[in-house]
Amino acid sequence: MMNPNKRSIIILIADDDAEDRMLVKDALEESRLNNHIEFVENGEELMDYLNNRGKFNDKDKYPTPGLILLDLNMPKKDGREALKEIKSQDQLRMIPVVVLTTSKAEEDILRTYDLGVSSFITKPVTFGSLVDVMKTLSKYWFEIVELPKP
Numbered sequence: 540m541m542n543p544n545k546r547s548i549i550i551l552i553a554d555d556d557a558e559d560r561m562l563v564k565d566a567l568e569e570s571r572l573n574n575h576i577e578f579v580e581n582g583e584e585l586m587d588y589l590n591n592r593g594k595f596n597d598k599d600k601y602p603t604p605g606l607i608l609l610d611l612n613m614p615k616k617d618g619r620e621a622l623k624e625i626k627s628q629d630q631l632r633m634i635p636v637v638v639l640t641t642s643k644a645e646e647d648i649l650r651t652y653d654l655g656v657s658s659f660i661t662k663p664v665t666f667g668s669l670v671d672v673m674k675t676l677s678k679y680w681f682e683i684v685e686l687p688k689p
Contacts, residue, residue, distance in 0.1 A: 548605030548681060549575045553585040553621065554639075555613040559662070562669055563608065563639070570674035574681065577604065582616025585609075586624055589631055604634060606680055609656075611640040611647060619650065626655040633687045635680065 550567070554560050560578050567576060579585045585607075588595040595601040607625070611618035618638065625631045635657040640647070648659050660676070663669045680686070 548686065549577060549602060550606050550608060551577045551579065551585070551588060551604035552608045552639075553579045553582065553613065553618065554608070554610040555580050556610070559610070562666060563673070566666065566669040566673040567677065569670045570677055572673070572677045572681070574605075574677070577601065581613045582618060582621035582624075584615075585621050586616065589625065589634075590628075603631075605686055607634055607636045608639045609636050611638060611642050611651070619647075619654070622651060622654045622656060635684075635686065637676065637680075 550572075552560060552563055554563065564576060564578075567574070577588070579588050584595075587593045588601055589603070591598050591601060609618045609622060613621075616624075618640065622636060622638075625634065625636060632655070636655070637658045637660060638647075638651050638656050639660050639662055641662050643661050651659055660672060663672055
């Protein structure tokens, strides 16, 4: 049962693959998550969203997310660069960032933890597995963990 005192946390998903975005959204819905989900398609958009720049300048419409799901391999600015930038900004560094990527490269795992990522998850191959991962992820981040207030 969901804790009624938990506020709805916005999940910001940065992924350039439209199919992956759809799958993650479906998996989150399948795991009965009531959180509001926002999508950005590359690291530049992610940083614009987080800093309320450009088309994301309305802070009420694009509030600070409580969790970022980050793909590493994106155009313009990849997830590694965006992560480094997020963790270097005082007003953003508290936001938990979970890498959700196809990469299994040991150097990506080491480097992203070194940059301050909260968790590193390799994207599951099947939709069923993705739903399981999203259920576990949402239970952990939205029912178990205490997050800082935005």
